[in-house]
Amino acid sequence: LAKTTQPISMDSYEGQEVNITCSHNNIATNDYITWYQQFPSQGPRFIIQGYKTKVTNEVASLFIPADRKSSTLSLPRVSLSDTAVYYCLVGAGMDSSYKLIFGSGTRLLVRP
Amino acid sequence: GAVVSQHPSWVICKSGTSVKIECRSLDFQATTMFWYRQFPKQSLMLMATSNEGSKATYEQGVEKDKFLINHASLTLSTLTVTSAHPEDSSFYICSARGDPNTGELFFGEGSRLTVL
Numbered sequence: 001l002a003k004t005t006q007p008i009s010m011d012s013y014e015g016q017e018v019n020i021t022c023s024h025n026n027i028a029t030n031d032y033i034t035w036y037q038q039f040p041s042q043g044p045r046f047i048i049q050g051y052k053t054k055v056t057n058e059v060a061s062l063f064i065p066a067d068r069k070s071s072t073l074s075l076p077r078v079s080l081s082d083t084a085v086y087y088c089l090v091g092a093g094m095d096s097s098y099k100l101i102f103g104s105g106t107r108l109l110v111r112p
Numbered sequence: 113g114a115v116v117s118q119h120p121s122w123v124i125c126k127s128g129t130s131v132k133i134e135c136r137s138l139d140f141q142a143t144t145m146f147w148y149r150q151f152p153k154q155s156l157m158l159m160a161t162s163n164e165g166s167k168a169t170y171e172q173g174v175e176k177d178k179f180l181i182n183h184a185s186l187t188l189s190t191l192t193v194t195s196a197h198p199e200d201s202s203f204y205i206c207s208a209r210g211d212p213n214t215g216e217l218f219f220g221e222g223s224r225l226t227v228l
Binding site for chain 2: 034036041042043044045046049087099100101102103104105
């Protein structure tokens, strides 16, 4: 199971773009990279998933370099409500029995 | 989208009693569900993998006799904390994959257990 490393915390201001980078040096060939968001006393919520290059959805973008040993979650124009913990996970996304191990996550604080 | 529901969302019990937490997949079938626990300001820790119709697979250090898992149907897994003690107080979260094509993991709302 690939281990992930993220910054423990980040600060930002409303309206700024936030980029959170995750290192996963031991990622396997069939591993996908998935990011989750968690608010206090709630279950994590799926943000975005990718395998290589760039993926974009309505809330975020995910950049994955060619060697796939890292990935960057980009949140455009953050608001106060984006204050949360963000987790980067790697695993065989298509296998329903494949367990996902959470790392420490990045605690993002968005200030007014 | 797929929804995973937990019940109860919070529970307070006396030390020595047993508490059951239910995890349901509301609009999809889940042969595999996962149980996590989370202490304040810490990450989620995987406790066990719940397999429909068979025994759960526990992570190292998790007592299987303490945390009983039953996955009796394709939409329901239960976690029973037996003879609960104050140190078992935690936030328990279940999850399951809703879409086999994307592998997206859906999480329940979590259940906060407080043992007095």
